Amino acid sequence: MRDFIILGDSTCDLNKDLREKYGIDYVQMKFVLEGKEYPASLDWEQLSAHDFYNAMREGKRITTTQVPAETFYEKFEECAKAGLDVVYIGCSSALSGSINTANVVAKEIMEKYPEARVLCLDALNSSFGQGIMLMIASDMKKEGKSVDEIAGHIIKIRNCVNQCGTVAKLDYLKRAGRVTASSAFFGNLIGIKPILISDAKGQNFAIKKAKGAQNARMEIAQHIKNTGINLQNQIIYISHADDEAAAMELAEVIKKETGCKDVFTDYIGPIVGASVGPGTVIAYCFGKEETIIGEA
Amino acid sequence: MITTHLDGEALKELLFGGYLNLKLHKKEIDQLNVFPVPDGDTGTNMVMTLEGGVESTKDIYCDRVSDFMSAYSRGVLLGARGNSGVILSQFIKGLFLGMEEPKTINVDDFVMAFKRGVSKAYESVIKPTEGTMLTVMREGYEACKNLKSEGFEKLLEVLVDAMLVSLANTPELLPVLKEAGVVDSGGAGFVYFMEGVLKTLKRESIEEAADIGSEIKKASAKVDFSLFNADSELEFGYCTEFILQLQNKKVDPETFDISEIIEYLNQVGSSIVAVKDDDLVKVHVHTFTPGDVLNFCQKFGEYISMKIENMALQHNEVLKAAHKDTAIVACATGDGLKDYFRSIGVDVIIDGGQSDNPSIRDFINAFENVDADTIIVLPNNSNIYMAAKQAADGYTKCRVVVVETKSIAEGYSAMSMIDSSQDADSIIADMEAAISDTSTGMITKAIRDASYENISVKKGDYIGLDKKKVLSDSPDVICAIRDLLNNTEGIEDKVVIACFYGKDVDDNLLKSVESLIVTEFGWLEYGFINGGQEVYDFIFAID
Numbered sequence: 001m002r003d004f005i006i007l008g009d010s011t012c013d014l015n016k017d018l019r020e021k022y023g024i025d026y027v028q029m030k031f032v033l034e035g036k037e038y039p040a041s042l043d044w045e046q047l048s049a050h051d052f053y054n055a056m057r058e059g060k061r062i063t064t065t066q067v068p069a070e071t072f073y074e075k076f077e078e079c080a081k082a083g084l085d086v087v088y089i090g091c092s093s094a095l096s097g098s099i100n101t102a103n104v105v106a107k108e109i110m111e112k113y114p115e116a117r118v119l120c121l122d123a124l125n126s127s128f129g130q131g132i133m134l135m136i137a138s139d140m141k142k143e144g145k146s147v148d149e150i151a152g153h154i155i156k157i158r159n160c161v162n163q164c165g166t167v168a169k170l171d172y173l174k175r176a177g178r179v180t181a182s183s184a185f186f187g188n189l190i191g192i193k194p195i196l197i198s199d200a201k202g203q204n205f206a207i208k209k210a211k212g213a214q215n216a217r218m219e220i221a222q223h224i225k226n227t228g229i230n231l232q233n234q235i236i237y238i239s240h241a242d243d244e245a246a247a248m249e250l251a252e253v254i255k256k257e258t259g260c261k262d263v264f265t266d267y268i269g270p271i272v273g274a275s276v277g278p279g280t281v282i283a284y285c286f287g288k289e290e291t292i293i294g295e296a
Numbered sequence: 297m298i299t300t301h302l303d304g305e306a307l308k309e310l311l312f313g314g315y316l317n318l319k320l321h322k323k324e325i326d327q328l329n330v331f332p333v334p335d336g337d338t339g340t341n342m343v344m345t346l347e348g349g350v351e352s353t354k355d356i357y358c359d360r361v362s363d364f365m366s367a368y369s370r371g372v373l374l375g376a377r378g379n380s381g382v383i384l385s386q387f388i389k390g391l392f393l394g395m396e397e398p399k400t401i402n403v404d405d406f407v408m409a410f411k412r413g414v415s416k417a418y419e420s421v422i423k424p425t426e427g428t429m430l431t432v433m434r435e436g437y438e439a440c441k442n443l444k445s446e447g448f449e450k451l452l453e454v455l456v457d458a459m460l461v462s463l464a465n466t467p468e469l470l471p472v473l474k475e476a477g478v479v480d481s482g483g484a485g486f487v488y489f490m491e492g493v494l495k496t497l498k499r500e501s502i503e504e505a506a507d508i509g510s511e512i513k514k515a516s517a518k519v520d521f522s523l524f525n526a527d528s529e530l531e532f533g534y535c536t537e538f539i540l541q542l543q544n545k546k547v548d549p550e551t552f553d554i555s556e557i558i559e560y561l562n563q564v565g566s567s568i569v570a571v572k573d574d575d576l577v578k579v580h581v582h583t584f585t586p587g588d589v590l591n592f593c594q595k596f597g598e599y600i601s602m603k604i605e606n607m608a609l610q611h612n613e614v615l616k617a618a619h620k621d622t623a624i625v626a627c628a629t630g631d632g633l634k635d636y637f638r639s640i641g642v643d644v645i646i647d648g649g650q651s652d653n654p655s656i657r658d659f660i661n662a663f664e665n666v667d668a669d670t671i672i673v674l675p676n677n678s679n680i681y682m683a684a685k686q687a688a689d690g691y692t693k694c695r696v697v698v699v700e701t702k703s704i705a706e707g708y709s710a711m712s713m714i715d716s717s718q719d720a721d722s723i724i725a726d727m728e729a730a731i732s733d734t735s736t737g738m739i740t741k742a743i744r745d746a747s748y749e750n751i752s753v754k755k756g757d758y759i760g761l762d763k764k765k766v767l768s769d770s771p772d773v774i775c776a777i778r779d780l781l782n783n784t785e786g787i788e789d790k791v792v793i794a795c796f797y798g799k800d801v802d803d804n805l806l807k808s809v810e811s812l813i814v815t816e817f818g819w820l821e822y823g824f825i826n827g828g829q830e831v832y833d834f835i836f837a838i839d
Contacts, residue, residue, distance in 0.1 A: 182717035187640040189712045190823030191792030191839070209713050211733070211839045212791030212821055 002117070004085035004147050007075070008134045009067050009098055010040035011091035011126040013239055013269045018131070022138035027075055027088075029098065029271050030065045040064065040270045049267045053242035053278040056172070062274040064176075067098040072105040080109055080116035087147050089133050089154060092202030093122045095178050095275070119151045124158045124202035127272045128237035128284045132161055159290045163198040164223040165282025166216040168243075170194050172277030173204060180294035181206035195219050196282075197292065205294030217250045220283055221257040228287040231260045238265040241273045241280040250281050260285070298447035299497060301400045304358030304365075310493045311368065312354075315346040316502045317492025318485055325488070328481035330472055338481035341377040345384050346489070348375015360399045365392040380482035383417050383429055384489075390416025403443075403451050410437050410455075427470030429482035435462035436490070439686050452494040457656035457683065459487045461690035464660065468692050524608040532607035533565070533584040539600040540577040540593055547596045549575035560592050576600070582607065622720040623668035626707055627654055627676045627684075632828030633704060633796060640711045642674075649704075650831060653680050659687030663696060670720035672727070673698045676707035678763065695720075699727045702736070702763045704827070705837035708794055709734035730839075735790070736763045737780050737836035739773065758833070774808055777834065781817055784838055793820045794837040796827035801834070809834070 006022070008014065010029040019026065019042075029040040033055055038046050056062060067090075079086050086106075090099035099122045106118035123130040133154055140150045170186055173179035173196075185194045185206045192209050193216035199205040210216035224236060236254050240247035244265070251263040267273075268280060276282075302310070318325075318339070325339030352371025358364035369385075369392035376385035393416070394409025395401055401409070414437050418424050439458030445451050463483045467474040495502055542549035554572040557579065561568045565583030577597070583589055586604045626642040628634050629649035637645055644662045648654035663671055671694060675684040681700055688696035697720070701707040710727035718726070738761045746753045748766040753759055760768035760780025768779030781787055793813065797806060806824060813822045820838075827835060 182715055184641050184714050184716035188636075188823070188825065189640065190794040190825070190837075191821035192712050206715075208715065211713065211730075214791055 001146060002083060002085050002115075004087055004117075004141070005079060006134055006137045006141060007086055007088040008130065009088075009090055009096075010042065010269055010271045011096065012089075012123075012131040012134055013042065013127045013266065013272060014131040014134060015266055016043050018135070022135050023141075024134050024138055025075075027067045027071050027098075029067050029096070031270050031274055032063045032065070034060060038270070042269045044267075044270075047270075049270075049273075050242055052270055053273065056274070056278050062270075064271050064274050066096050066101060069101050069105055072102050073109070076105055076109040076116075076118050077113075079118075080113035085117040085147050086119065087137055087150055087154075088118065088120045089123050089130060089137060090120060091126050091130060091271075092124050092198070094124070094201050094203035095126055096271075117147060119147055121151055121154050122158070122202065123154075124200075125161050125163060125198050125284075126202075127163075127239045127268055127282060128266075129161045129163045129198060132237060132284060132286075133158065157286070159200055160286055160288065161198075162224070162227040162285050162287045162290060163196075163282055164220045164227075165196050165280060166193040166210070166213075166220060167196065167276050168193075168279025169277055170206070173275055176275040178275045179204040179206060185209065195223070197223070198290065199292050199294040200290050201293055203294055205292065207292070213246065217246075217253045217281075218257075220250060220281075221253045224254055224260075224283055224285050224287075225258045227290075228258060228260075228285040231258045231285065231287075234260050234285055235262045235264055236260045237284045238263060239268045239272075239282050239284075240265060241268045241276055241278045243279050243281060246279070246281045250283060254283060258285075299449060300446050301402050302361065302406075302448065303400045304361045304363055307361055307401070308353060308358060308364050308368070310496050311346075312350055313496025313502060314489040314492035315343070315350055317495060318346060318488045319343045320502060321484075321488045325481050325485045328478045328484055330476040330478060330481070338380045339485055341379075341381040342384055342482070342485040342489070345372055345376045345381035348372050349388065351375070361395050361401050362392075362397060362399070365395050368392070380429060380485060383420055383482065384486070386420035387413040387417040387433060387486075390414065403445055403448055406448070406451065407437070407440055407443070411441065425470065427466040427468070427473060428480050429486045431466065431469060432459050432462045432480070432483035432486055435459065435690065443682075448497055449494075452490065452497060453655075454682065454686075456487065456491050456494050458686050458690070459483075459490060461656050461660060461687060463487050465690055465692060524606055528608060530584060530606075530608070533582050534586045535580075535605045535607050536565070536583055536586040536589060536602075537580045537604075538578075538590070538593070538602035540579065540597045541600050542572075542575045542577060542597040549597075552577075552596060557593060557596070561589065564588060620666070620668040622670045622672060622716070622723055623666040624672045624674065624711070625659070625662045625666065626674040626711075627680050628704065628707070630799065630827050630829030632799075632826040636796075636825055636827065637707070637711065640708075641714070641716055642711065643668075648680060649677055649829070650679065653677070654683060656683050656687045656690075659684055660691065663687070663691050663693070669694055671696045672720065672724060674701045674707045674710060674727075676701045676704050678702040697724055699724060699731070701727075701731055703738070704796065704829075704835050705736040705738075705794075706731040706734050706763075708796070708837045709839060712794075733839055735784050735786070735836075735838040737761070737767075737777075737784055737834070737838055738832045739776055739780065739834040740832045742769070773805065773833065774812055777809060778812060778816065781836075781838075787817070787838070788819075790820060790838050792839045793817070793822045794839075795822065795824045796829065796835040796837075797824060798833045798835075799828045799830060 006024050008026040031040050093099045102120040137150050191212050194206040195208045196204050210219045238247050247265040322339035322343050329338040349368040349372035353367045369388045372385045372388045376382050390413035391409045394412035414434050436455045436459040440454045463479050466480040558570050561581050565581040569580040571578050623643040625644045627646045627648045628637050634645045646654045646658050646662050673684045675681045684698045688698050709730045713730035714723045714726045742753045742757045742759045744755050751766050751769050753769045757769050757771050758773045758776035760776045767783040768776045770776040
């Protein structure tokens with residue numbers, strides 16, 4: 001059996017430690033701030049996370065670009081030449097075009113290198129929702145599972161990764177076109193937090209509102225409790241957009257409400273961050289299959 | 297000033313005012329008359345009937361209500377003419393029976409007597425028909441039977457408003473009215489009568505009552521002039537109709553060939569109907585240039601009558617806002633508040649608040665302006681709830697539900713928590729849940745010295761109120777706000793405060809209020825919205 005790599009992208013939000021621990025590589029998207037293009041690094045080399053989110057707080061617009069075809073081509077060809085297959089678990093197709101690009105490039109590579117296999121899987125999630133699946137794929141690889149077994153499993157579980165979070169302002173997501181919500185969620189509503197899930201198609205969907213951050217955290221914890229399965233054995237992943245205090249408080253509430261095994265918190269990377277905006281906190285767990293499809 | 301009691305002379309003056317107002321609109325009521333037979337005399341009959349009462353009492357001095365009513369009701373009975381007159385006289389008889397004893401009457405006495413009048417009126421008809429004067433008086437009574445008001449002004453306003461709604465609804469109950477496109481003539485007469493009573497009480501001259509006439513006409517015609525404004529484009533042209541008298545000095549009426557007119561109309565219009573009957577020509581055409589049509593046709597004769605209507609207004613049913621499952625109608629004053637409520641999803645704003653309560657008619661007009669399966673009404677003031685409820689209950693074209701928001705703060709809270717993509721019942725449930733957690737705080741200036749429980753208020757001080765009670769008083773606005781918030785029940789468990797500031801609040805004051813909230817109520821998430829409202833410098837929605 002040929003060896004293979006597990007590949008993510010800039011929306012998987014796995015930090016360097018986790019990537020090294022699980023042997024996960026990632027391809028980079030890009031973002032543009034004040035006319036300057038930056039590689040969307042999950043290690044924040046050129047611009048610190050805090051500076052990045054502060055720029056957004058100051059009202060500076062950050063735009064993002066998907067993984068360029070060229071980047072995929074180089075990566076896939078490099079692997080093919082080295083005799084490695086690829087399992088790429090990409091950002092939800094509802095949020096990024098990267099997975100489509102990857103599929104197109106993968107076909108070309110497989111024609112050029114008939115022995116190579118490049119499997120591109122739509123995570124239908126982003127941030128830790130995607131990251132968790134990469135870690136699972138990595139564990140399966142360690143257990144000696146094949147690329148097909150891994151792909152099959154990922155497809156099976158991708159709607160069972162439950163996301164629930166809240167944003168400080170829905171405007172960022174709206175401007176980025178990355179949310180489904182009725183107009184009632186927009187407008188200048190003071191202290192009203194939309195509760196967002198990732199729907200069955202991988203789009204962010206506002207399911208309800210909560211008054212104040214505290215109630216929002218409770219709603220999120222309750223959602224995790226209601227959708228999660230076997231929570232006492234799970235690590236709940238919480239990502240945040242430069243609001244560590246909120247993430248810690250959410251972690252406490254979730255621990256208390258769900259009795260989960262542990263929590264892990266970290267930053268939301270630049271690509272997801274540019275869409276959701278500073279102040280966002282999102283929790284992820286494994287649980288019931290998501291069947292809701294948001295319509296607005 | 298509030299009128300709490302009426303003696304015989306006062307009641308006489310009021311009922312005479314009612315008579316005068318009815319008389320003023322006699323012709324109009326005659327023209328409405330289609331039921332039971334279109335003989336066009338309802339107005340005349342009702343006026344003659346009441347005249348009997350006037351004649352029998354105008355020269356006697358009546359201190360006691362009972363003395364006056366005894367003579368008056370007898371006079372009315374003797375003067376009664378026609379069906380509507382008899383019903384009216386029996387109503388007056390019942391009114392008298394309800395006032396047999398007292399020297400003076402208060403509001404409650406009047407309501408009881410009115411009830412008696414309604415029963416008497418129903419008894420006078422062998423087969424009572426709904427959609428007539430009977431319905432109008434009964435629904436008027438129902439609207440005020442539980443009214444806790446000390447003043448006749450309020451009572452009569454509620455009564456007349458409710459009767460106007462009832463009147464507007466008569467075509468729904470009586471098909472013959474609907475076919476004719478009119479409201480019930482007897483009902484209209486009765487409304488004019490009571491309206492005259494109200495106007496006299498409020499010392500308004502009866503000539504002004506012509507305004508009510510136009511309201512009643514509106515109730516049957518319902519032309520929405522807002523559909524064509526200064527910025528509108530003429531999209532549909534004018535519906536133009538006329539009757540032309542062909543004239544010997546211009547053409548030979550007998551041999552005149554109407555195809556000459558039709559040919560011309562074909563060039564300038566559509567939907568053409570043109571017929572010649574002897575020496576008359578009747579034309580109907582839709583055209584953008586009615587003036588040209590009239591000039592052209594004047595070559596053949598002179599006009600008997602004409603009617604030209606902008607079809608944008610005629611098309612109002614078609615051009616109305618798109619159909620919605622649920623529409624929201626809310627009351628607010630202040631440009632900022634109105635814009636803000638629109639921005640968070642209110643479909644129609646009714647201008648009105650604490651010192652300027654909207655009428656039932658205002659609500660009905662607002663309902664007419666939306667096309668929805670369910671209309672949710674947010675009165676946003678406890679004084680407005682009643683009118684909203686009555687308008688809602690009397691409205692038959694769709695379901696109307698009033699969510700009892702007692703303040704702007706509650707209205708905001710209700711709107712803030714809904715998801716408008718949900719069905720009406722979920723939205724209503726969400727609104728009700730939201731307002732149950734909301735505390736209202738308002739800051740205004742005291743207009744006189746007063747004392748409330750433990751707080752003594754000095755004129756000119758800033759006072760803090762919740763929906764009902766005074767919670768703070770201070771010459772300093774910041775102190776008044778601090779005390780108001782501290783005295784707000786459960787403030788320590790609240791999480792969010794939305795601050796709507798009024799038109800007289802400047803930036804410096806806003807900064808001070810912000811710093812107060814940050815330093816002393818730091819656990820609250822807060823935000824400021826320019827409400828632009830009068831009276832209240834601040835309205836706080838505290839959740």
